[in-house]
Amino acid sequence: MxxxxxxxxxxxxxxxxxxxxxxxxxxxxxxxxxxxxxxxxxxxxxxxxxxxxFGYLHRNHEKIAETASYLGSMPYTDRLDYIGSLTNNWAYALSVEKLAGIQVPERAEYIRVITAELTRLQNHASTIGFLLQEMGASGSPLMYGFREREKILDLFEALTGSRMMCNYMRFGGCRCELPAGWMEHAKKVVAEFPRFLDEFENLLTSNEILLARTQGVGVLSKELAIQGGITGPVLRACGVNYDIRKVDKYGIYERFNFRVPLGEHGDVYDRYMVRMLEMRESVKILEQALRDIPAGPIVDVKTKLRGFKPKAGEAYGRIESAKGELGFYLISDGGPNPYRYRVRPPSLINLTVLEDMCIGYNIADLIVIFGTIDIVLGEVDR
Incomplete structure (x- = not known):
C-alpha cells in the first residue's frame, strides 16, 4: 500500500x-x-x-525447560512443530552438543540427515496439499500429499515408536539403532517419491486456476524479507540464496551434492514452486545418505546423560528446518538444568511480515498468502 x-x-x-x-x-x-x-x-x-x-496455545515451554534437566526437555521439543519433531530434536541436541563440546559418531550424523530430509518431504507435501485445499480445490491434492506423508510416518514409527512425537535424538547421537529392514524400506519410499512429485506437478504447476490465484499475489520483496529476519522457503522464494545447510554446513551436509532452489518474484507461486523443487533436492540428499551410511556406533559412548551438567557457558545451535531457521539458545551455569533456554522459531518470525504481504489484496487472497507461510501454532506460541 x-x-x-x-x-x-x-x-x-x-x-x-x-x-x-x-x-x-x-x-x-x-x-x-x-x-x-x-x-x-x-x-x-x-x-x-x-x-x-496469537498466544492461545502458549504452554510455557521455555520456562519449564529452565527447571527441567537438559535431557528432560527433549520430548518437549517434539511439541514445537508436531510435523517436524525429528528436526526439532536435532536443533536442540546440536545446541547442547555445542555447549558441552560433544562429538557425534558418523553413523548418527547420517541418520540425522536422513530423518531430517524425510521430515522435509512430508512437511512440504502436506503444506502444498493444505494450500490447494484453502484455494478451493477438492481434497485430491491434500490426500495425495497425505498419502506420501503416511509412508514416511510409517518409517518414523518403525524407528522411534511414534509417528509424530518421536523423541529420538540424544546428545552425542541417536536413541536407538535402525531396526532390521528399515533401510530397505526407506530406500523404496525415496525411490518412489519422484513419481509422486511428477504426478503432483502435472496436476498443479501449470493449472490455470492455480496460476491465476498465485502469480503476482502476496509479493514479499527481497529487502523486506532480509530486514524482517525471514528464513526458509519464504525467504528463498524472494531470490535470497540462504540455506543454513549450505551456510553452516552443520552435521555432514557438506558431503552431499544438492542445490538451493530460488524464486524470482517472492509471490505465492514462487513459494509453492520453491517447496516443490526442495523436495526433489531432498530426494537427492536421501539417495546419497542411504547409499553411503557407514557402520558404527550411533551415540558417543563418552557422553553420560545421567547427571549431565555441562560447564558454564552459552551456545546457539541452529538448523534449516522445513519452515526456516530453528535455533536454541542455551546458557549454562554449570547446573543440571539450563539457566536460560530460548527458542528461535521460524513460524513466529516468518509471521511478522503477514500484514505487508496481504495489504492491497482481497480477503480470499489473504487465506492463500497465509497458507504459504506454513506456520504451526505450537512453534509460534510455545
Missing part, C-alpha cells in the same frame, strides 16, 4: 467510515492452522490492515 493510500485508510478509520469493515478471522477458523486469529480491516473485499493475534 502506498503512503497516500495508507493515509486515506487512517482517515477513514478515524472518522468511523462505514465503508470499512473490521473482521476477526479465528481463532477457530479452519484456515488458520490452529488457534490463531487475524483482526482484519477491509475496504470492500480489499485488505487495508491486518493484525495477527
Amino acid at each position: 502506498t503512503a497516500a493510500a495508507a493515509q486515506e485508510v487512517t482517515e477513514k478509520m478515524t472518522a468511523g467510515d462505514e465503508g470499512l469493515l473490521e473482521l476477526s478471522l479465528g481463532p477457530h477458523h479452519p484456515s488458520t492452522h490452529g488457534v490463531f486469529r487475524m483482526d482484519v480491516v477491509l475496504d470492500g473485499e480489499r485488505v487495508v490492515k491486518l493484525k495477527p493475534v
